[in-house]
Amino acid sequence: MAEGLFPRERSAPAPGAVHVPGWLPFARQRELVAACREFGRGPLSYEATVLPGGGVMSVRSLCLGRRWEPYRYLGKEESLVELPGWLVDLGRDALVEAYGEHGEFAPDTALVNFYGDGARMGMHQDREERSPAPVVSLSLGDTCVFRLGNTEDRGRPYTDVELVSGDLFVFGGPSRFAYHGVPKVYAGTAAPGLGLRGRLNITLRETGL
């Protein structure tokens, strides 16, 4: 298929996983980029997470609402910034788009990841949450390869999906605890008018804690 000639189709790469290309209009993407920039001006900042083994993640992240550190959520009282209501609403709209209903989705945390030059994310499960609610993922900026794996281990079978700015990806149901990661970001692919160099990803989650 000639890339870019045909519209990218909505797909369900695994049971419970839905990819909606171009879900966010460009103006909304710009607003989200601006909001993510504001989130990082304090009291939060985008920081590389240090893993218990001493490794440092190449992605820089911040948490709105409940804060996550490897591998647990901190208490409610340690949240530095409230998860904005408009982001909760956007998460619900995302689930209505993906599944036809939001099922009373009540996210209490958003992890915002910034992928600068060379950043990527290894295969992992999002498993510190105690709620079975789906994870809603929004992508902004550079295109990446998102790898959706199986629930057993980091290896095959997996499906690679290109996530472009404005794409929605939801993983719930049987895919909720699937391993996933971002092996590649295509530097410099963000639209010039977006106001972002690099890639931002927002995941909304319900911790159930």
Ligand SMILES: O=C(O)CCC(=O)C(=O)O
């Ligand atoms: O950047 C992405 O698309 C995925 C991020 C992710 O898996 C996470 O934050 O747990």
Ligand SMILES: [Fe+2]
């Ligand atoms: Fe994840």
